[in-house]
Amino acid sequence: MTADIQRLNQRLASAQPSATYRIIDRVAERRAHGAKIISLCAGEPDFDTPGHVREAAIEAIENGHTRYTQVAGVRSLREAVAAKFRRENGLDVTWQDTLVCNGGKQVIYNALAATLNEGDQVIIPAPYWVSYPEMVQLCGGEARIVTCEANTGFKLTAAALAEAITPRTRWLILNSPSNPTGAVYGREELQALAEVLLANPHVLILADDIYEHLIFDDQTFFTLAQVEPGLAARTLTMNGVSKAYAMTGWRIGFATGPRWLLEAMEKLQGQQTSGASSISQQAALAALEGPKDFIHESRAVFQSRRDLMVELLNSTPGLECVSPAGAFYAFASCSGLIGRTSPGGRVLHTDEDVAHALLDEADVAVVHGSAFGLDPYIRIAYALDDASLHKACDAIKTFCSHLR
Structure with a gap:
């Protein structure tokens, strides 16, 4: 060869x-x-995985939910996703403002692949999830790493963000709670970042909230578009069932954001994997609508x-x-x-x-x-x-x- x-x-x-x-x-x-x-x-x-979720998957198989679904997800699940974002995050969205993907990783990759062109930069606070820089590079972008030391709680500060933004900045990726540090951004910290982002209207924001429900010491979770609704039109808020409901292998992630972006991500997904597993979608629906014990x-x-x-x-x-x-x-x-x-x-x-x-x-x-x-x-x-x-x-x- x-x-x-x-x-x-x-x-x-x-x-x-x-x-x-x-x-x-x-x-x-x-x-x-x-x-x-x-x-x-x-x-x-x-x-x-919780028993009622597993039972919903078995029931889905027995009831014939074993065929292709719409690329963006079945409407019942998208309605449940929208209800979750309204109920838990204060985001004013409908099912049409949502997208279901084959895991949270695909949400992120779809967003980057749909929007990055050669030379575009993505700000990634470090420490970061190992896949962020690699996905940016695979999609033709340039990862702009901002090191966040222990003295800042491993969190991005407004001053560091302002210094990192350039005319080529396309995205900021913000993960809270964080993998790998477990750092959580409070309302005031997010508001300070939001002020910088409001002054830079060319920057999109990807809020990776996958660990949202694993937050300790009676803290309240906040996401960026909730703290500053003025950023909602350029924020993709991503979540899923993998961590909160112990459903890593079911491969269901979802997001809400501006429709132009969701439509582009859906187009990409339609040529890539199509819709997520029909059975997993029914299981995710049971998770989102069922008991939260x-x-x-x-x-x-x-x-x-x-x-x-x-x-x-x-x-x-x-x-x-x-x-x-x-x-x-x-x-x-x-x-x-x-x-x-x-x-x-x-x-x-x-x-x-x-x-x-x-x-x-x-x-x-x-x-x-x-x-x-x-x-x-x-x-x-x-x-x-x-x-x-x-x-x-x-x-x-x-x-x-x-x-x-």
Whole structure:
């Protein structure tokens, strides 16, 4: 086979695979050889999908909801999505202002692919979800990374946003609660960002609210178009059922925003995947319209795990972790480990070295912070039972205590 035959699209050739999935692949490989790995790297709840949602899916199959749907989603689900945005986020929208996609990731990709041209810039606060910069690059744009250190709570400030905006800025992506830090933007912080955005009417905003219901300490969640309705005409507010209802594998994401944008995203989706799974849409409808006890119960469990993880990590030599306000991730500084040597003889030059050493020598899988745009940190997903979290943290502590 000639090299010419193997030529890839240039954007794809320069894109990086997901660091999270690279670690997950390593976990699978180690387990295939008999290792008992505790994985703290996957970003999904460990709970089962609620019973009434599973029953709705079975009923959908039995009732023949097994055929293609409209590209933008069945009307009943789109009505439920609009009702969710009105009820929970104060957004004045109808079902025609919504779009259902094959997961939240497709919402984001569709929006970028539909609007980015060569040279357009997308502001991405770091730490960021690993897929944001890669999707921007694949869609022909340029990621403009704005580093947000621990002294700002890992959050974008109005001053930093104003400095980052250029005439080429097309989008700002704002994720709250954040993956990987769990940072949550309050009303006043969002209002300060909104003032900058109001002064720059050429910038679109993508509000990634996928962790909306995983917010702790009795805080109130706010989204940008809710805080500043003047931005609603250029804000895409994205959400889904994956995190709130433990439905990661059902692949249902949804959004509301200006109709011109939704129509462009629908056109793209129509030539790409068409509509989401008919059965998954019926399950999502049951989730949005059904009881919400599961959300409250899982939130309480995750908050308890948050408290446990922060305590255990901060008692580990070389690690330091601020308490996250939401999601189910702890983003711990490992600067105290850099430059030291592991019990197995690995010199820890970077946080990626730390992550691989923990996997190889402590049988615990975490993701290095540099994959999310900020180092030296490790991201720990505490979506496991307490016994497993205790065991993992004990292994991490033993590893760190024996560094040279």
